[in-house]
Amino acid sequence: MLVISRKNEESICFPGTGIEVRILRPGPSKVRVGIKAPPEIPVLRGELELNGGVGDAEVAGIKSVMIVDDNWNEMKLLAGYLRLKKLEVQTAESGAVAMEQLLSGATPDVVLLDMMMPEYDGAWTINQLRSSPVTEKLKVFAVSGCDPDELNVPIGPSGVDGWYPKPLNPEKLANDLQRQAFLVTT
Structure with missing residues (x-):
């Protein structure tokens, strides 16, 4: 070195x-x-390579993910990692762009939603998603440096399906998606 x-x-x-x-x-x-x-x-963080890295294991049951984040660098790094996990990745730089894509026919298995965006933030986006019959049952996981209580966004059927704190551990996220993405939210 x-x-x-x-x-x-x-x-x-x-x-x-x-x-x-x-x-x-x-x-x-x-x-x-x-x-x-x-x-x-591909550009990866060293700890991902050291811990078994990306290998050929794909996230079971999940074929596609939409990442909604206004931070282009964060979005690109996460998208690159998930693509190496054999996932199709769509990106959107705001909640409004995500809604436009979803209502125009984009059908990801999971949406990873940044909650702190300057325009059309996560709270606005989750309200739009849950109020549309086209997207109301879509699995949505929040990604944020804030607590859910701070943003007044529920975890459950009327809100997000799960919450991942930043800084995000992409390996943990991929493992969690494998285990829980299609569990029915009660």
């Missing part, structure tokens, strides 16, 4: 690969790093 020191906004490039790693915000316990890579090169 090459160990190199970098200051804020300095980068490391891998010639001929199209990969660049940039230090965005150093901190006392974490460093925020930006990674630019060609779309055909």
Whole structure:
């Protein structure tokens, strides 16, 4: 392993690969790093590779997921991981875009919904989903840095089917989807 020191906004490039790693915000316990890579090169967090990684195991019973998130980087990383798990992934950058796609015929098995978006947030989106006969029974899992109580979004038939705190552990999410995505919510 090459160990190199970098200051804020300095980068490391891998010639001929199209990969660049940039230090965005150093901190006392974490460093925020930006990674630019060609779309055909998957970028994963190290702990996913170390813990058995993505392998060939697909999430049983789940074939497609819609990720609704206004943070393009988070959405791209999660979408890439789930695609490596052999899932079809659709994305939407807001609740309004997700509703448009869903009402136009998109039929994911599960929706992963960011609850904190600047426009058409998760609470608005879940209300729209549950009030439409086309989407009212769709499995929806919230992804948020907040508690459900803070956002006044119920867990159950009139709200979301489950809640995943950020920072999201994608391996746990994939395992949980395998176990519970099609359980009937009572």
